[in-house]
Amino acid sequence: MAEVLAELAASPARRYFGVGTMFGLGLLVLYLALSQSFDAFYWQLALIALGGAALYAAMRMLQATALRLELRDDGLFDSEGHLLAAFDDIVTVERGMLAMKPSNGFMIVTRTRQPRRWRPGLYWVMGKRIGVGGVTAAADAKYMADLMNMQLVERRGGL
16 A cells, blocks of 8 residues: 555534535425425425535535545545545646635646546535545645645656
8 A cells, every 4th residue: 555645624613514515405495395385386396406405415525525635646535444535646736816716725737537426515526626625624735736736747757
């Protein structure tokens, strides 16, 4: 097993605030759907589906934010051992203000497409883009992104 260079985990306060907000939204929408009478039944069904989706997202966020991300010598992994991005496959790491990234996080662009994955509050993978962050600490995410950029420069012979 390779040495862990940096770890990125969910901040406990942000984790519970995010999960609580999604759970509260789900309960409020379900309450609205069940306490009001609507002219058309499909509006009630739509609100029930929306409330259920918010509760499902809260459950997924609670499970996902229990994980952590590990930057190792060979790439970025989650604590379950799934490889998110190998260093040889990374094109760039973006963390600028205008980058399309999660809050308090960064974006990784890879050479090859990957199957879609979503760990709400921690990371998502869509095609060649990996968004890292959400309920993570901004300083830890910045450190990991900077360390990844330094590793990429070293591997490409820049230093």
